Every structure is written in C-alpha cells, then in structure tokens.
Amino acid sequence: MRIRPEIAALPAYKQGRQAGADAFKLSSNENPFDPLPGVVQAVQAAHGFNRYPDATAARLRARLAERFGTTDDHVHVAAGSVSILFQLAQATSGAGDEILFSWRSFEAYPSLATVAGSTAVTVPNDADGRHDLDAMADAVTDRTRMIIVCTPNNPTGPVVTQAGFDAFLARVPADVLIVLDEAYAEFVTDPDAVDGARVLAAGHPNVVVLRTFSKAYGLAGLRVGYAVGDPRVLAAARSTGIPLSVTAAAEEAALASLDAEDELRERVAELAVRRDELAARLRETGWDVPEAQGNFVWLPAGDRALEVAEAFEAAGLIVRPFAGDGVRISIGEAESLGHIVRVAASVAPR
Numbered sequence: 001m002r003i004r005p006e007i008a009a010l011p012a013y014k015q016g017r018q019a020g021a022d023a024f025k026l027s028s029n030e031n032p033f034d035p036l037p038g039v040v041q042a043v044q045a046a047h048g049f050n051r052y053p054d055a056t057a058a059r060l061r062a063r064l065a066e067r068f069g070t071t072d073d074h075v076h077v078a079a080g081s082v083s084i085l086f087q088l089a090q091a092t093s094g095a096g097d098e099i100l101f102s103w104r105s106f107e108a109y110p111s112l113a114t115v116a117g118s119t120a121v122t123v124p125n126d127a128d129g130r131h132d133l134d135a136m137a138d139a140v141t142d143r144t145r146m147i148i149v150c151t152p153n154n155p156t157g158p159v160v161t162q163a164g165f166d167a168f169l170a171r172v173p174a175d176v177l178i179v180l181d182e183a184y185a186e187f188v189t190d191p192d193a194v195d196g197a198r199v200l201a202a203g204h205p206n207v208v209v210l211r212t213f214s215k216a217y218g219l220a221g222l223r224v225g226y227a228v229g230d231p232r233v234l235a236a237a238r239s240t241g242i243p244l245s246v247t248a249a250a251e252e253a254a255l256a257s258l259d260a261e262d263e264l265r266e267r268v269a270e271l272a273v274r275r276d277e278l279a280a281r282l283r284e285t286g287w288d289v290p291e292a293q294g295n296f297v298w299l300p301a302g303d304r305a306l307e308v309a310e311a312f313e314a315a316g317l318i319v320r321p322f323a324g325d326g327v328r329i330s331i332g333e334a335e336s337l338g339h340i341v342r343v344a345a346s347v348a349p350r
C-alpha cells in the first residue's frame, strides 16, 4: 500500500502521560474537578442513544449563538476544537498554500498543515513566550491562507493583547483566515487580553474564534468544542468533517454545563488563583516563569527539559516536557502545589 510520504513521516499525537494512582497528572491541561453532578445526571437521564445524534448539534449551537449574540449559522460544533482546527485547515489550505503560526505552540498545528497537504510556516515566540505579531504579519505571503493565533499560548502561557491583535488584524489581508484559538479563554484574568467575542462583535468576517468544553468546563473525555465566525467559513469546515462525530452524550453534557455555568466559573476562578500562586512561588525559586493565563505554567528549562521533567516524575508529578525547550505543568489539585514548588526549587536554574 502506498502511504503519502508526508503522512508516514508525521509523529504520532503525543498525549500527556497517564499517572498512577499515587501521582498527580499535570501533563494535559485537564480540569482536576469531576463534572458537576447535574452534568452527569443530564447525560444519564438522556434517552435515545440507540439513535444517531443530531449531525449539527443544533440545540447546543442555538445556546452558544445566544451567548455570542449571533445566529446559529455562526456557530459550528465538533468533537473537540482540535477537530475544527483540522477542518479549517482542509477547508482553506491545499498544496502550495501556507498555514502560519507562532512556535512553540499547540502541537497539533504542524500536523494539521501537513494533513491538509499545505505548508506550515512558523515564527518564533519572543523570549517571554509571547507571539511576535509584527513578525507574524511580516511572514504573511500571497500563499498564506490561514493564521492561527493561540491565546493564551499553549504551552508558554501569555496572552495576545486586544491592542496587539487589533494592530495585527489591520495588517493581514482580509481574505486570509485568522483562527483565534482561545481554548483557555475562561482562565484569562489579564484585562488587556484579546477577547474573541469582542473581535467578532466588531465585525471581522475573516476571524474565527475557537473554544472548547475540554478545559474550563472539564469535559475533555467527552470531546466537544466549537467555533464562532462567518457562516460561509464554518459551513466549509463542516463539509470537511467526519459526519456525526459529536455524540449525543457530549451535546447533553455541554448543554448541562452551560446551565451550571456559575458553579463552573467558581472552579475556574479557583484554578486561576492556584495558577497565580504557583507562578509566583516558582519565580521565587529562581524560575523565569512567563505570564501564565491558561490553566498551566511554563518552566523555560531549555536543554534541561527532559531532566527537569524526570525530577518531577520521580516525585509523583507527571508533567509535560518539550525537549530542548521547557516543561509545562498543568494546574491540578491544590495538594500538588507544594510538591511542585519543592521539586522546582531543587532543579532551579543557578
């Protein structure tokens, strides 16, 4: 059998390591809280699982449209926001086309460019782990079809500011799709951060905002994410997707989570407090932790990344190393914080 050589060369998606019963799993930016009882009950009480789900997740789309002050055709739901990233790449970019993003960022970006048959073009983050939006605008060519802006940036943590994004938008041709990947938006506390909802309200049809129920809403295992933006772009994305991949259970859980928003927001606020406390304590140990606005912190360990991650693992803390670059630690259980600081201090840069 012939496999496309660029697909054969793709690395397998690297998942955060699973943790044993006595370890803290801080490697996949998951929510440490269980789904709320009301969410579990809604899934249990749902009936009709012998039937296929509604292909367009119409009820969930309607609810999300209401929240964004828009109409249903401006919302697309899929099995995780990562699915939508792949769909948008396929819908916009083919052979010879370029997909531009800052690096380091979410590991799926290089793969989705390759799967679409297009070319990934990367611009390095600055020394503080931030997108360099000026350099990104400079890197746009007449082959650029899609730009991904990740804010807060996974894995380094900082946000793009509203002012920075507005200036960037003004420099990018209106026929280039800009995907604002806001997987961690709910954790943001920086008042200067860009807000996708506000960008859309200002009327920018080349911007699609991506959000997910995996992080703040704690439904990573059910796979449901969404995009808000121009109906024509989202219809094209939908056409590339595998039909019927949002399960009925996922749609019920997402709807019930929106009903329980206040309680979930309290948990998110609690995680943001833990994050700020952890980042501050890590800085005291000598680590130059960049602005952390998601549910994770970044240790710029450089060449020591693997060694530093091993020290954490030996202490029962499963974290995510990026070889040659750094270590990402997700915000999890409150009891893990002290252990993280202790290990970080023992391997702090001198």
Ligand code: PMP
Binding pocket: 028, 029, 079, 080, 081, 082, 083, 106, 150, 154, 181, 183, 211, 212, 213, 214, 220, 223, 224, 225
């Ligand atoms: N975007 C970013 C920046 C992420 O970090 C992730 C998850 N790691 C995703 C998208 C995908 O999330 P999901 O598919 O679970 O919605």
